[in-house]
Amino acid sequence: xxxxxxxxxxxxxxxxxxxxxxxxxxxxxxxxxxxxxxxxxxxxxxxxxxxxxxxxxxxxxxxxxxxxxxxxxxxxxxxxxxxxxxxxxxxxxxxxxxxxxxxxxxxxxxxxxxxxxxxxxxxxxxxxxxxxxxxxxxxxxxxxxxxxxxxxxxxxxxxxxxxxxxxxxxxxxxxxxxxxxxxxxxxxxxxxxxxxxxxxxxxxxxxxxxxxxxxxxxxxxxxxxxxxxxxxxxxxxxxxxxx
Numbered sequence: 001x002x003x004x005x006x007x008x009x010x011x012x013x014x015x016x017x018x019x020x021x022x023x024x025x026x027x028x029x030x031x032x033x034x035x036x037x038x039x040x041x042x043x044x045x046x047x048x049x050x051x052x053x054x055x056x057x058x059x060x061x062x063x064x065x066x067x068x069x070x071x072x073x074x075x076x077x078x079x080x081x082x083x084x085x086x087x088x089x090x091x092x093x094x095x096x097x098x099x100x101x102x103x104x105x106x107x108x109x110x111x112x113x114x115x116x117x118x119x120x121x122x123x124x125x126x127x128x129x130x131x132x133x134x135x136x137x138x139x140x141x142x143x144x145x146x147x148x149x150x151x152x153x154x155x156x157x158x159x160x161x162x163x164x165x166x167x168x169x170x171x172x173x174x175x176x177x178x179x180x181x182x183x184x185x186x187x188x189x190x191x192x193x194x195x196x197x198x199x200x201x202x203x204x205x206x207x208x209x210x211x212x213x214x215x216x217x218x219x220x221x222x223x224x225x226x227x228x229x230x231x232x233x234x235x236x237x238x239x240x241x242x243x
Contacts, residue, residue: 037091
């Protein structure tokens, strides 16, 4: 149950550059240190192992950046959002920088479940005219193989524009599909035979306005690969944009 004596501050931050290679645990530790350096009056849990009352949003895979990530911090006393933001920015690394602060109601959904719909943008090594998307793929979790149906998680269509792919995934209560896993499967399917497009087991994402200029780089690439992936937006399941 939320403690009405505490103030719940939601902080939006970016994870980019070299720090996109940090794991979720490493990001959490770095942000906790930033809060301590900022001198914010954070609340501490009770019990034998007291720790900072901080909760993070949906985790990003290693190597995937984010432009609007968030965490919730419980404060023992009120600090204006502007002052909190200034203190956090002074204590943060440029590639893990706080962008905004705002107070939430105690009953607001936790950051980890409030925005299950995430939009990603990936930069590819060249500009294919089309990209095969597997209808299902196998993942290994806790030494167990599981088959995931891509359409169960993919919201709308994947959009291919030059060397940029934009797509949206929704996390379900029963599980989720990682963006790097989906992209890896797409790359494997393309690189098996970039000239063969058997639609069985795949859906094809074509360029919106294909041209010879856009297709030319692929003639020089030995293999299509992903250069970078960034989460550019998060929304609630009903389409509401995050605060």
